[in-house]
Structure formats: structure tokens, C-alpha cells
Amino acid sequence: MKKLLALMLSISLIVILIPCTFVSVSAGEVSGADQIKNIIYLIPDGGGYPLYDFANLVKVAGGFNAEKYPYKTPTDTEPMSMRAQLAGSMTTKSASSAITDSAAAGTAMATGYKSVNGYVGIDKNSVPKANLVEAAESKGMATGIISTYHWSHATPATFTAHAPSRSDEYDIYQQVENRGLEVVLGVGYGMVSQYASIQNAIDNGYTVVETKDDLLNVQPGDKIWGNVADKSYPYDVYLEETQPTLAEMTSGAITALSGDPDGFFLMVEGGKVDTGGHSNDARTTTSEYLAFDAAFKVALDFAKDRNDTVIICAPDHDTGGLVIPENPETAVAEVMEGINPTSLSWASYSHTSSNVGVWAYVPEGVSLIEGLNPDLGDTQSTRDNYVIDNTEIAPWCAALMGADLDALTEELFVKVTNIGQYNSMTRKFTFNNGDKYVFANQDEYYKDGVKIPTNGRTAMRINNDFYVPAEMVDEDDWNYVTEVDMGDGITGKGTASDPFILDDAYDFMEFTGNMLSGNKYSGKYIRQTKDIDLTLFSDYKGVNDTAVFAGVYDGYGKKIIVNISSDQNVSVFPKITGTLMNAGTLGTITTTKSGGYATGLAYYVGSGGKIVNCYSNATVRGALVGGITSYNLGLVGNCSFCGTLQSSKHITVPIGMPKSGNDEYEFLECYYLDGVGNTGLVYGTALTEAQAKTILADKLNSNRKGAAKKLGYNSTMMSYWTNENGYPELYIPVPVIDSVTVSPQSAVVDKGDGVLLTATVVGQYNPSLEVTWSIEGEVAEGTTIASDGFLVIDENETASSFGVMAKSKQDGSMAAVATITVGENTLSEPDGTRARPYLIETAEDFKALSDAIIDGNDYQGIYFRQTKNIDLTSLEGYTGIGSDKSFAGFYDGAGHSINVNIASATDECLFPPLAGTIINLGVTGSVKNIAEAGSVCKSVSEGGRIVNCWSNARVEGANPGGIASTNYGSIASCFFFGTLTATSGKASDIAVRTENSVDRNNYYIGEEYVQSSHNSSVTNAQLKDEVKEGLNIGISTMAKATGLPESSLSAWHYADGILSFCIDNKMTVDRDLLAVSLSGNTSIGTVFAALYDADGALIDVKLYPASETVDVDFDNSAEGSYIKIMWWQGNLYPMCSAETIDS
Structure with missing residues (x-):
């Protein structure tokens, strides 16, 4: 849904309205805070008490066999260094679950706010919150992060970034890179080659360290970026000779950071303690915990040598729920030799809700977090009786820095969503005043073309909102008044019952951008609720071959219109490993890449992927072009391609083709236009153009149940097919009455003046139901609908109610009824839509329409409805419309007739060459010209239609036709009983030339000039029964053949020797x-x-x-x-x- 925003805000209001959900701890409330310069925050991920206790048993017993594991972290037989520093325990639940994940736990520990599992650096309402790295940077401190997982993983991400999902690695990566950290140590990850992050680090002034020796050479003040492993860091016992231990990384980081005179904040994560717990492997989780304890000792030794450093340490949660037996000696001995003991039991392969430990060191005179035991040491009393929440650490750390996290949140995250526009393809936010823009996840912006750095304070998009640091916004931005037409963003939760909703082009652009950024939408449900036109977006380039869609996309019978030109392999949807159904595309899709692929719907179907009940009628250009997809390794079923394929290498695949060496594919009941595919690459059934426009929609509809069964869905989930616009397209027939409009605006219903009112009931997806009443000026008790079909209103009433009913086109038993109140203020003007067509009520109205067409308006897509019989012979100078014009609109005679007297020296007729539709119209009088003549029009163009019309006019000219002279489109269920005079050439009661046309179920009286197996010559005696029945029975058939709603065609009846419409x-x-x-x-x-x-x-x-x-x-x-x-x-x-x- 689009909305019009009048934007005029005050900057003071924005500051006042930022919510605050906890009371900040100021520096003055922490004793000794003034002496603190450095904070080291250590997190053994998943390291609950059982894993910690077992690791301590192994260390005291002598640790891992050094001969087997020569490059592991060295250990002695003393208890773990952490034991003497235990200060209490901590609860770990998240805002969404008693069992947290690392993202929600890390968010609480870094920001002081509870969050939802999966959220990174944002609260439960998806609002970004300042973290401790940002707090330290705001005070001029140096900052660093270390992890044995990649540095965009959940825990390090929560200290450096903000995102609605921990899987948004691209956003997280960019924020980490632009944060301005002095130290980033640990592991590169699989997307390094794609995003070239190491080179970016070098470009940003980092020295890349990869080995023990590199770390030994670090000097105070160095800015270092560590990529000590490409994708996955080995467990500590499996380290190679050159790879640094976590303790060595911690030592190197402290050395580099200690060169800052303002102090530093360092976060150290032992990320793979958690990994061993998930696999219930006591060897690996113990190896990692002992390596973490050695890093803790490095930090502790540094702090104890000074009087300005605090240590705080806590796991984010427990993992595995290890149960240590009463006699653990055997298990300990096995682990020391690298054997995973079978004598240990585990409660889970996942996280648990157990409390975890909190370890600390503070210099004398500095107070601990309230609730922790200042008498440090590992006792059962300390574990049981001193318990804090995981949100209490962050504000304490911030207070030691002299920072207020809430105040910093207001400064860092100013929501500017409503004072600019975001482009999800370019990730660019442009302020409404037009002089300023910024890209998401960047720490710089552009004003009047000048780049202005913000020194690590990044802009970002969280769900549908955009946030920037305060320095990017000025008073002019808030006071700038404009009207912005923008989408309301993707709504919904992505579940089957509450899917993500795409209802405009902005939403689809965002959806595409998300996929290009790596979001596969795995397990998510998306529904498109409106037709989407992307042709106005010059920066829309479709999707390339790097994206994947693994969710369920329901096009819901709506279409997507595109105009894509790309230098990459391109389509509208990417590789499908999930389900794509009920979707359709129109327009053009072009790749200019040498040897490039272009497809009309999806790039290709991966293993397990499904494309069902879909179509493309697009023009596709490239080296290898596919109508629906390129390769199919899954299922393509009940699909149609009626577009055009243009291949520079003559490789065209109308539906798709199997990939070499793969036989796990299915093509079921798919159809395409004959001639568009290469021999050997064709899967599906070829149909002629006429078949595609007439019988194909019925074939596809008959396959709906089978298609639904393949997906495990009810058939009601499959959209219906129609050929109303020619080639088959999708729609959903639902008997829901959305709205009723009554016209004309000038009608007065309370006094009753005989004005004709038209009420239009618009079904949600079914064709309009149009009902006409006349307001009579008679008095009645109450409001009734009289037996003659007229609404009778008491002249003393100001409003009246009546009932209307809509019925599903596909299933007549499905009906909906609404009671409509018509009042003086409920009348609305026609607007040329199907729901509110322009009304042609008089001869003057029709002449005004004709004059506009002569002036060059072809009224493409505009609807008209005639409400009365019209006599044009009363108009002086009316001569019809010539063939140099065109009518592309929709004219519904609604069972009425037009009387004409056209005598032209050129080629004028009642209508010009027809590219649109004329239905339910009768023509009387005469049409005479020196060229090709027809009582309705000279010719019917390809795509044009004349359906359910009659004429008894006198037609004279060269090659005269009773309905039209030439038909390249459709003339169906029409009746001619006038006279024809051919001044030259031939004459035909329906049309002289019928090339590549639909020409059927037509009747005429008189001589048959042009043979047609679909048209029948009849006598007057046959009108009463045979012709009337033939035309009425043909309503259903012709509706299918021409793609018109059956409900739109007037029925026929015979009275007083005349066959006309039933009104x-x-x-x-x-x-x-x-x-x-x-x-x-x-x-x-x-x-x-x-x-x-x-x-x-x-x-x-x-x-x-x-x-x-x-x-x-x-x-x-x-x-x-x-x-x-x-x-x-x-x-x-x-x-x-x-x-x-x-x-």
C-alpha cells in the first residue's frame, strides 16, 4: 500500500520520544570509576558451570597430552585462573525464550537490553541500542574484538553491529569494517573472497596479522586486523605451529591497544567452547575452555600489574547440559588423550536455561556490580546467592567509562525513515531536501556532493526503518516539507499464517535487495498481494546467479512487470531451492553478458526446488534464454510461457531443461507457444497462438488440483487462470465485496428525481458486479426494492439501504452479500476504472468521446458504460471516426443500442480501428463510406475484441462487413441482420478478412459472402429459439474463448419478432x-x-x-x-x- 506523507517534524520531538526501558548507571554511582582506563570483557561462549568444572578437572590432572598436541595452549596443574575470580552467577533468558541464543544474550551483555533470539544489537522492538564498543569510542578509547569464530558471528557482532538477524552477515561485516576498531582478531570467513574484506582492511589502514610471529611484532598503537584462518579456526588442541592461541591473540591485542592514552575496551570470545557443547564432545569443549582460561590469565596479569583496568567475564549461556559423574577420573583421563568419553552424559545438543558464572577483577577502591560478591572465589555460596541478570553488566561497564548508554543511543540512532527515501537495491538513503544522502552501514555521508566522515558512527537500516547518527541530520531536514510517495515496507512475520507481504514495487525492490545481500528467506513465507510494476525503477536490474530463494513465495495470482537490462546472468527470481507458486511476469528481461543466461521467471531450479502454477509472457533476450527457467533440478509444473525468446546463440528453452548428469527433475503439464524452443531442449506441450488464447487457461485450471497435490497443499492455494487479456494469466476468484460506489455525483437520493444510479460491487479478485437502479420519486413505507428492479425511496428519507451479492466466477455456490447504504454524501464520481467506468448517457456524451479519440486519445485501459439507447442522428455534423485513430479502451453497451447515420467521403465508422474491447452493443441506422466499412468499426486489430453485439444497420463501402471489414482479433457471439452493399471488392455479414483471428458463434440473416465454419446463416423463423439459445449458450463458451468474465456479457431474448438483449x-x-x-x-x-x-x-x-x-x-x-x-x-x-x- 502506498501512502502520502506530509513531512514536517521537529528535531526536539525526536529526541524527546526516544524510549528508555532501564535507568542508566552514571559514572558517579560506581565507586572508583574515575581511576578506570581499560576494560577487558571476556566471554566463554556456551561455557556454563558443568563445562567449566570439567575443564578444571582436566587442567589439574595435567591437561592434554603435549606429545600428541604439541601446539596447543600450554597448561600446568594449577586450578584454572578463573576459579579465584568468581563473583557470582548470571541469568541468561532472552526476551523471547527461557533459553537464549548467542545473539540475544550478546545483545543483553553488550547493550543492557533484553532482545529476541536472533536479533543483533537491537531490543525486542527492533530499535538499535548503543553497545559498549560504541560507548568506548564515544570517549575516545581504543577498541578491539577477538573471537575464535569469524568476527561477524553472533557474539562479536552484538558488540559492534546492529541487525534484525544474526544471519545478516553482509550488513554486520560492513558495520564491523567501518566501526573504526583498532583491533579485529580471529577468523576470516567464507564470504571473504566475495567481499574482499582483507583488502578492504588494508585499504582502511590495518596491518594484517596471520601468525604467532606477526603478533609478536605488534607494537603499542598499531592498528591490526587478524585473519589467522580462512574460514574456521581449529580447536586449540589441533592448532598448527604458526597459528596463535587465543592467549597469544589476547596478548597481542592488549599490546596494540595499550598505546592509546585514553585507554581501551577489548572484548575476547572463546567461541568454540559452545561448538564442543553442541556436539557433546568433551575433548573439544575442554580444549577450548582451557585455551580461554589462558587468555583470561593474560588479561588478569595485565590488570593486576596496574591500577586502571577491570576484568569482567561471563558466558552468554550454557550449552549441552553436561552431567559430570561422581567418579570422573576415567572421563578425565580419556579426554587428556583426545578420547571423547562415553561415561559422560548430556542433557541436550543445544543451549540450556541454567545460570552461568560471573568472574571479575577490579582494582582496590572500585565497586563491583551490585549483587555480586566482592569477596572473590569459587564457593557454592557465591554461585547460589549472588545472582545478577545479563543486562546488568553493560551499564556498569559504561559507567566505568563515564558513558550513558541511553543518551548515546539517542545520539547514534536518529530515525529518519519519514524524511527521506531508501533504495534497497543501492542501499542508499536520500534525504527529502535532496542535498544529502548516505549508504547503509557506512560511516560517511554526502552533502552537496562533498563526502563527510563520521568516524565509525554508521548509518543502518533495521527492518523498515533507517537510522543515522545525529551529526548527519540538521534542522533543515526536519523542517523540510514535501510529499513523498513511498511504500510502507514489507510487513508480516514471514510465517505461513502471517507471511511477509509485498504490496508495492518498493517492497519487491527491498525483497530483491535482501536476496542479493545473502538472505535466502529459508523457511519464510512471502505473499504478493498486488500487481507490481518495476519499469519505473531504472536501477532495478533483477537478480543475478549469486542469490538463492529457499522460502515459499506465493504470487497470489498477481503479476510482476519488468524492464531489465543487466550485464550479468539475470532473472526476476534467483535460484529456487524453496517454492515459487502463483507468480507471473510480463515485460522484457535482457542480459548483455557474453554467453549470459536470461530467464522469464527464475534463474534456475535447484535440488528440491519447485516452480508451480506460474507463467511468463515476457520477452527474454540473451545468449541462452529460458521462458520459465534455465536448468531444472527439481519440479516445474502447471506452468505456461507465451512470451518471446531471442537468443544470440540460438539456444532457447521455453520452460526449462535438465542439467547434464542429473535425473532428479520433473516437468509436469507445462505449455508454451509453438516455435519458441530449440529441438532437443523442449519440455512441455507446444500450442498455437489461437490455442494459447482460447483453450490453454482451461487446461491449466484443470491441472490446479494436481499441482497443489505435488506441493502438499489444498487446491484452494492455487490461483485460477484466465485469458481475459489474451494469453493466460493468473487471478484469484474470491466472493468478497470490498466496496460499493454509486454514481453520478450529482444524483440526489432523498427527493427522488428519476436519476439513474449505478452501484458497482468490486470483488476482491473476481470481476466487478455491476447493478443499475433508478431512483423513483414515489413515497413508500420504509425502503424496498420494487419488483421492477427499481429502488424505491421514501422522499422523506436521506438515505436508503439495499442488498447486493457477488458470486465466485469459478464456483457459483460461493457467494457473498453486502447491505449498502446510499446517501447524499456517498456518491462518487466515475474515474474510468472497471469499478467506476465513465458513463455514456446521451448523444452528446458519445460525441465527446469521439472527439477525444479524434484528438488522439486512444483511452487504453479506460472503461466506459452506456446507460441508455443513444440516437446520434440528432447531432449535426457527426461523421464518425477515421482509421488513422484507434480505440484501446473497454466500451460496454450494457444491452443498449446506438443509432447512426454516417456518410463519409473517406473511411469513418462508429468506432476507429479497435485495439480494445466492445461488448453488449447494438447498432442501427446506416454507415456509408468509400473505403472499408463496418457497422461497429472498420477493423479489429490484434488483441481487439467485439463480443456479444448485434447490428441491423445498412453498411455500404468497399469490402463492407456487417460488424467490421477486417478482423485480426476476436469477433464472437455477434448477430447481423442488416443489409450490405459492396461498391467494390467483397462483402461479409461478419467480417471480410479474418486473419489469425477468433471468429466464432456468430449468426446472420441473408446471403453468406465469406465462408466461415464458425458463423451460421439463419432465417427469421430461427431467431426465436435456435439463435437466441445459441447466443445465450455461447456466453460461457465465448467468455472462455475471449477471456472476458462471463458475468459481463448480456443475455439475449426474443420479443415481437426482434432478437435483442435481455434487459x-x-x-x-x-x-x-x-x-x-x-x-x-x-x-x-x-x-x-x-x-x-x-x-x-x-x-x-x-x-x-x-x-x-x-x-x-x-x-x-x-x-x-x-x-x-x-x-x-x-x-x-x-x-x-x-x-x-x-x-
Whole structure:
């Protein structure tokens, strides 16, 4: 949904409204804070008490066999250094669970705020919060992080970055790199080659250290970036000779950081203690805990030699739930030799909710966190009786620095979402005043073309909001007034019951950008709820071959329109390892890459991936081009390609093809236009253009249940197919009445002046239901719908209510009823949409339309509805419209006729060459010109349609046609019973030339000039029964053949020797017997009976086929209830008659 924002804010308001959920601890509340210069924060990830205790047993016993493991961290037989520093215990639950993950725990420990599992550096409401690294930097301190996992992993990320998911590694990586840390040590990771982070580190002034010797050469004040392993750091016992231990990394970091006169903050994580716990491997988790304890000793020794350094240490959680037996000696001995003992038991392979230890060192005169035991040492009393929460460490550390985390949050994260626009493809946020922009995760911005650094204070996007540090915003930004048309962002939770919703182009751009940034949406559900047009976004380049989609994308019957030109392999969707269903694409997709791939829907289908009930009608250009996809290693089912493939290497794949050496693929019931695929690369069934426009939608609809079964879904999850626009497209028929509009605006309903009102009920996805009433000026008791179909309103009333009903196009038993109140202020102007078409009520209205077409307006996509019979012969100078113009709109005669008298010296007709649609129109009078003539138009272009129309006009000219002279589109279910005079060439009762057209179920009286197997010559005697029945029965067939909603076609009836549209049917109701008698065309339509309770709530609906007599029966009526009976001709259009009675 789009929204129009009037943006005028005050900067003072923004500061005042920042929420605060805990009381900050100021420096004055921590005794001795003024003497503290350095803080070292150590975290043995997953290292709960059981793992710590067992590691201590192994150390005291002598540690790991040094001969087997020569490069491990050296150990002695003394207890672990941590034991003498235990200060208490800590709770670990997150805001979303009693069992936390490392991201939520790290966020609490780094910011002081509880968070949701998976969140990084943001609170439970997704608001970023200042962390301890940022606090230290705000005080001019040097900062560093160390981990035996990669430095964008959960725990180091929470001290350096802010993201809605720990898996957002690209965002985290960029924030870490631009944070301005003096030390980053540990492990590179698998995306290094993609993002070139090591080279970026060098460019940012870091010295890269990779070995023990590199660390030994570090000097105070050096800025170092450690990539001591490419992807995964070995467990300590498996280190190689040149690889530094965690203790050696800690020593090198302290050396580098200690050169800053303002002090430093260092976070050290033993990340793989947790890994050993997850695998229930006592060898590896003990190895890592002993290595961590050695790093703790390095920090402790440094602190004890000074009077300005504090040590705080705590695991983020316990992992595995190790249970140590009463006699652990055997297990200890086995671990020392590298054997994972079987005598140990574990509660879990995951985290537990157990409390964990807190270890500390503070110089004399400095107070510990309130609640911890100042008498340090590992006793059961200290473990049990001194317990804090994991949110209490961060504010204490900040207070030691002289920082306030809440105040810093306000300074670092100013939400500017509503004063600019974000482009998810370029990751660029542009302020509304246009003179300033910034890229996400960068510590610089541009104002008037000048780059301005912010020294480690980065801009970022969290979900749908954009945040910048305060120095990037000035008063002009808040006071700048503009109107910005922008999306409301992706909403929803990504679950099956609450999927992520994409309802505009901005959302789809964000979705695409997220995939290109590495988000696979694994296990997430996405639903597209509106057609999306991306052609206005010049920076939209589709997706390349690096992205993957592993979720469930439901296109929901909506289409995506693109105009892509890319120098990479390109498509709209990436590699599919999840499910893509009910989606369709239109437009153009081009790759300029030499040998490049371009596909109409998805790049390719990976193992286990599925593309079901989808289509592309796009033009695809490249070296190797695919209509739906390129390679299929999974399932492609019930799909259609009716676009164009243009290959520079003549390699075209209309649906997809298997990858060499892989036989785990399926192509089920897929179709494509004949001639677009190369021999040998074709999977699916080829159809001609005429078949694709007529029978293909029915074939695809018949396959829906099978497609749903393949996915394990109910068939209601599969969108329906229609060929209303020519080639098959998707839509969802749902009988939901969204809104009702009544026009014209000038109508006055409270006095009753005979003005014709048109109420349009717009179904959520089904075609419009259009019903016409006239307001009569007679007085009645209450408000009723009279038997003649007119709404009768008491002249003393200011409003009136009436019932309308919508029915699913696919399933007539699905119906919805709404009660509509029409009042003086509820009337709205027509706007040319299907819901509110422009009304043609007079000859002057039609001439105004003709004049606009002559002036060059082809009215593409604009809807018109004629409300009365019109006589154009009363207009002086009306001569029709010439063939140099075109009409591409939708004209519904609504069962009415136009009387013309056109005599032209050129080629004018009632309508110009038709690229749009004309339905339900009758033509009388005469059309005469010297060129090709037709009573409706000269010609029907490809894609144009004349359906359910009649003419008894006199047509004269070269090659005259009763309906049109030439048909390249569709003329169907039409009837001509006028006269033809050919001044030259040939004449035809329907059309002279019918090339590549749909020309069927048409009737005419008289000589057959042009043979057509689809058109029939008849006599006057046949009109009453055969022709009337043929045209009425053909409504359903022609609706399918031409793609028009069946409900839009008027029914036919015979009266007084004339065959015309059914617009005068009558219904009478015997109120006592509830018997309905129909007159007129009694075989057309449906009788609806709706039962309401006394309060107007719908109780029940029953549907009956129209016949001369219909008996209505409800067995669940109650006192005060009433029944509305309505007769709808055709398939709900228009209403013949209605009546309300008490039950």
C-alpha cells in the first residue's frame, strides 16, 4: 500500500520520544570509576558451570597430552585462573525464550537490553541500542574484538553491529569494517573472497596479522586486523605451529591497544567452547575452555600489574547440559588423550536455561556490580546467592567509562525513515531536501556532493526503518516539507499464517535487495498481494546467479512487470531451492553478458526446488534464454510461457531443461507457444497462438488440483487462470465485496428525481458486479426494492439501504452479500476504472468521446458504460471516426443500442480501428463510406475484441462487413441482420478478412459472402429459439474463448419478432407461498434468496437456476427475519428484478 506523507517534524520531538526501558548507571554511582582506563570483557561462549568444572578437572590432572598436541595452549596443574575470580552467577533468558541464543544474550551483555533470539544489537522492538564498543569510542578509547569464530558471528557482532538477524552477515561485516576498531582478531570467513574484506582492511589502514610471529611484532598503537584462518579456526588442541592461541591473540591485542592514552575496551570470545557443547564432545569443549582460561590469565596479569583496568567475564549461556559423574577420573583421563568419553552424559545438543558464572577483577577502591560478591572465589555460596541478570553488566561497564548508554543511543540512532527515501537495491538513503544522502552501514555521508566522515558512527537500516547518527541530520531536514510517495515496507512475520507481504514495487525492490545481500528467506513465507510494476525503477536490474530463494513465495495470482537490462546472468527470481507458486511476469528481461543466461521467471531450479502454477509472457533476450527457467533440478509444473525468446546463440528453452548428469527433475503439464524452443531442449506441450488464447487457461485450471497435490497443499492455494487479456494469466476468484460506489455525483437520493444510479460491487479478485437502479420519486413505507428492479425511496428519507451479492466466477455456490447504504454524501464520481467506468448517457456524451479519440486519445485501459439507447442522428455534423485513430479502451453497451447515420467521403465508422474491447452493443441506422466499412468499426486489430453485439444497420463501402471489414482479433457471439452493399471488392455479414483471428458463434440473416465454419446463416423463423439459445449458450463458451468474465456479457431474448438483449425481464413473488414467477427470458441467470435476521445480519443464502417458477424455502428463519430475493440474468449481470419480503 502506498501512502502520502506530509513531512514536517521537529528535531526536539525526536529526541524527546526516544524510549528508555532501564535507568542508566552514571559514572558517579560506581565507586572508583574515575581511576578506570581499560576494560577487558571476556566471554566463554556456551561455557556454563558443568563445562567449566570439567575443564578444571582436566587442567589439574595435567591437561592434554603435549606429545600428541604439541601446539596447543600450554597448561600446568594449577586450578584454572578463573576459579579465584568468581563473583557470582548470571541469568541468561532472552526476551523471547527461557533459553537464549548467542545473539540475544550478546545483545543483553553488550547493550543492557533484553532482545529476541536472533536479533543483533537491537531490543525486542527492533530499535538499535548503543553497545559498549560504541560507548568506548564515544570517549575516545581504543577498541578491539577477538573471537575464535569469524568476527561477524553472533557474539562479536552484538558488540559492534546492529541487525534484525544474526544471519545478516553482509550488513554486520560492513558495520564491523567501518566501526573504526583498532583491533579485529580471529577468523576470516567464507564470504571473504566475495567481499574482499582483507583488502578492504588494508585499504582502511590495518596491518594484517596471520601468525604467532606477526603478533609478536605488534607494537603499542598499531592498528591490526587478524585473519589467522580462512574460514574456521581449529580447536586449540589441533592448532598448527604458526597459528596463535587465543592467549597469544589476547596478548597481542592488549599490546596494540595499550598505546592509546585514553585507554581501551577489548572484548575476547572463546567461541568454540559452545561448538564442543553442541556436539557433546568433551575433548573439544575442554580444549577450548582451557585455551580461554589462558587468555583470561593474560588479561588478569595485565590488570593486576596496574591500577586502571577491570576484568569482567561471563558466558552468554550454557550449552549441552553436561552431567559430570561422581567418579570422573576415567572421563578425565580419556579426554587428556583426545578420547571423547562415553561415561559422560548430556542433557541436550543445544543451549540450556541454567545460570552461568560471573568472574571479575577490579582494582582496590572500585565497586563491583551490585549483587555480586566482592569477596572473590569459587564457593557454592557465591554461585547460589549472588545472582545478577545479563543486562546488568553493560551499564556498569559504561559507567566505568563515564558513558550513558541511553543518551548515546539517542545520539547514534536518529530515525529518519519519514524524511527521506531508501533504495534497497543501492542501499542508499536520500534525504527529502535532496542535498544529502548516505549508504547503509557506512560511516560517511554526502552533502552537496562533498563526502563527510563520521568516524565509525554508521548509518543502518533495521527492518523498515533507517537510522543515522545525529551529526548527519540538521534542522533543515526536519523542517523540510514535501510529499513523498513511498511504500510502507514489507510487513508480516514471514510465517505461513502471517507471511511477509509485498504490496508495492518498493517492497519487491527491498525483497530483491535482501536476496542479493545473502538472505535466502529459508523457511519464510512471502505473499504478493498486488500487481507490481518495476519499469519505473531504472536501477532495478533483477537478480543475478549469486542469490538463492529457499522460502515459499506465493504470487497470489498477481503479476510482476519488468524492464531489465543487466550485464550479468539475470532473472526476476534467483535460484529456487524453496517454492515459487502463483507468480507471473510480463515485460522484457535482457542480459548483455557474453554467453549470459536470461530467464522469464527464475534463474534456475535447484535440488528440491519447485516452480508451480506460474507463467511468463515476457520477452527474454540473451545468449541462452529460458521462458520459465534455465536448468531444472527439481519440479516445474502447471506452468505456461507465451512470451518471446531471442537468443544470440540460438539456444532457447521455453520452460526449462535438465542439467547434464542429473535425473532428479520433473516437468509436469507445462505449455508454451509453438516455435519458441530449440529441438532437443523442449519440455512441455507446444500450442498455437489461437490455442494459447482460447483453450490453454482451461487446461491449466484443470491441472490446479494436481499441482497443489505435488506441493502438499489444498487446491484452494492455487490461483485460477484466465485469458481475459489474451494469453493466460493468473487471478484469484474470491466472493468478497470490498466496496460499493454509486454514481453520478450529482444524483440526489432523498427527493427522488428519476436519476439513474449505478452501484458497482468490486470483488476482491473476481470481476466487478455491476447493478443499475433508478431512483423513483414515489413515497413508500420504509425502503424496498420494487419488483421492477427499481429502488424505491421514501422522499422523506436521506438515505436508503439495499442488498447486493457477488458470486465466485469459478464456483457459483460461493457467494457473498453486502447491505449498502446510499446517501447524499456517498456518491462518487466515475474515474474510468472497471469499478467506476465513465458513463455514456446521451448523444452528446458519445460525441465527446469521439472527439477525444479524434484528438488522439486512444483511452487504453479506460472503461466506459452506456446507460441508455443513444440516437446520434440528432447531432449535426457527426461523421464518425477515421482509421488513422484507434480505440484501446473497454466500451460496454450494457444491452443498449446506438443509432447512426454516417456518410463519409473517406473511411469513418462508429468506432476507429479497435485495439480494445466492445461488448453488449447494438447498432442501427446506416454507415456509408468509400473505403472499408463496418457497422461497429472498420477493423479489429490484434488483441481487439467485439463480443456479444448485434447490428441491423445498412453498411455500404468497399469490402463492407456487417460488424467490421477486417478482423485480426476476436469477433464472437455477434448477430447481423442488416443489409450490405459492396461498391467494390467483397462483402461479409461478419467480417471480410479474418486473419489469425477468433471468429466464432456468430449468426446472420441473408446471403453468406465469406465462408466461415464458425458463423451460421439463419432465417427469421430461427431467431426465436435456435439463435437466441445459441447466443445465450455461447456466453460461457465465448467468455472462455475471449477471456472476458462471463458475468459481463448480456443475455439475449426474443420479443415481437426482434432478437435483442435481455434487459426487460420481470419477477413477481407470491409472498405467502414464497413462489417466484419469472417472465421474459426465464432460462437465463440465477435466483438468489438471502435470509437476514432482524438486525440485518446474513443468516443463509440459497441459489436456484432461473426458470418460470422457483420455490424458495428456508427452515432456519426466526422472528423479525426477512428475505431478499434477486434474479440476475446471465452470470450476475445485470440484475433483472428483486424484492424484499418479511419471512
